[in-house]
Amino acid sequence: MNQDVLVRAEQLYRYYGEHCAVKDVSFDVRRGEVLGLLGPNGAGKSTTMQILTGNLAPSSGQVWINGIDLLDKPKQAKHGLGYLPEDPPLYRELAVKEYLSLCARLNRIPQNQQASAVEMVIERCGLKDVTYRLIGNLSKGYQQRVGIAQAIIHSPAVIILDEPTVGLDPIQIREIRDLIRQLAQEHSVILSTHILPEVQAICDRVQIINQGKLVLTDTIVGLSQRMQTTSILIKLDNPPTKEMLMSLKGIDSIDIERDGRIRLCYGPEQDPVDELVYRSVNEGWRLRELTPERHTLEEIFVAITQTQDSQEIVS
Known part of the structure; x- marks a missing residue:
């Protein structure tokens, strides 16, 4: 040993x-x-x-x-x-x-x-x-x-x-x-x-x-990588269509919140922020808010344990 x-x-x-x-x-x-x-x-x-x-x-x-x-x-x-x-x-x-x-x-x-x-x-x-x-x-x-x-x-x-x-x-x-x-x-x-x-x-x-x-x-380093930002919340005064937002590089999905904010989910190492800011200025979207979202350890823990629980129930 x-x-x-x-x-x-x-x-x-x-x-x-x-x-x-x-x-x-x-x-x-x-x-x-x-x-x-x-x-x-x-x-x-x-x-x-x-x-x-x-x-x-x-x-x-x-x-x-x-x-x-x-x-x-x-x-x-x-x-x-x-x-x-x-x-x-x-x-x-x-x-x-x-x-x-x-x-x-x-x-x-x-x-x-x-x-x-x-x-x-x-x-x-x-x-x-x-x-x-x-x-x-x-x-x-x-x-x-x-x-x-x-x-x-x-x-x-x-x-x-x-x-x-x-x-x-x-x-x-x-x-x-x-x-x-x-x-x-x-x-x-x-x-x-x-x-x-x-x-x-x-x-x-x-x-x-x-x-x-x-x-x-x-x-802990590996967990920190799992907790990296993979979505952002944005607020636009003049939002474009979903199709236009989906055209941003790396965007996987879009969710509209009740307060009008938009959640953009993207793949790892596909940060769309630079392109989002550039197009917002050039295309008149008028970006008012941009908040990166990180996974918490609690979210990772719940996701892993609940996924395993559901697998046990199915099996």
């Missing part, structure tokens, strides 16, 4: 009775990469995460963590994992430092290194101001920080985070996202979320899972 590949999943299936929650899921995660696992509720994200962390056995398929087979050598493989479930495994009656000291022992960090490991994660996760406070008295944001601290205290190669910003306020969300980006400098991170802006903010690559299947794998 390539040394830069820290997680490899091959042909994962998971059945609950006759229901198949995960269907033939395969992917790699490389060193220093943040992979976003995206999907609607019930799509199979959490089941996939539980399989990757060894908390749930696949019905079939294999997982390697840092080159170690998770099923054959679970203890050795899990040593290279840090995991933050959606509900952080916190002992609310303990102070932050007490809890992290316990986590250091549970992760079998040598006794003479435990204190330095605790101080390291307190520093990295911004917990200095709450070191001696009870976890149960902390805000949701700080509790998430403590949850991340326990996941990285043993310096694992791979960190798996399930919905790390759910329930946080905007400031806390920004802080946790910054922390995840910092962690990605030294670890590989798998991030499960249904919050679309989160994917764009912190991930290098995204995989969309729907009905247990991976329906899209792409880089």
Whole structure:
């Protein structure tokens, strides 16, 4: 296995009775990469995460963590994992430092290194101001920080985070996202979320899972290209006929909005704006408004998942 590949999943299936929650899921995660696992509720994200962390056995398929087979050598493989479930495994009656000291022992960090490991994660996760406070008295944001601290205290190669910003306020969300980006400098991170802006903010690559299947794998750069402008809205005081507008280079279709604005849809790399402006001036169309339209990640997500849903219904 390539040394830069820290997680490899091959042909994962998971059945609950006759229901198949995960269907033939395969992917790699490389060193220093943040992979976003995206999907609607019930799509199979959490089941996939539980399989990757060894908390749930696949019905079939294999997982390697840092080159170690998770099923054959679970203890050795899990040593290279840090995991933050959606509900952080916190002992609310303990102070932050007490809890992290316990986590250091549970992760079998040598006794003479435990204190330095605790101080390291307190520093990295911004917990200095709450070191001696009870976890149960902390805000949701700080509790998430403590949850991340326990996941990285043993310096694992791979960190798996399930919905790390759910329930946080905007400031806390920004802080946790910054922390995840910092962690990605030294670890590989798998991030499960249904919050679309989160994917764009912190991930290098995204995989969309729907009905247990991976329906899209792409880089953020690739997604950005999918989101490129492919239509413009215009308003003309003296609009020409549809036939004249269709004669513009690259125009595929035209829609008339209720407010009189016109949507011009065109093919990739066929931007008609220059010709539109030129002809508007020379032919007296009197252009009043021109607004490029971009596909949002939400539109791409909905289009992909709804298309797959309809295919499942047909089949």
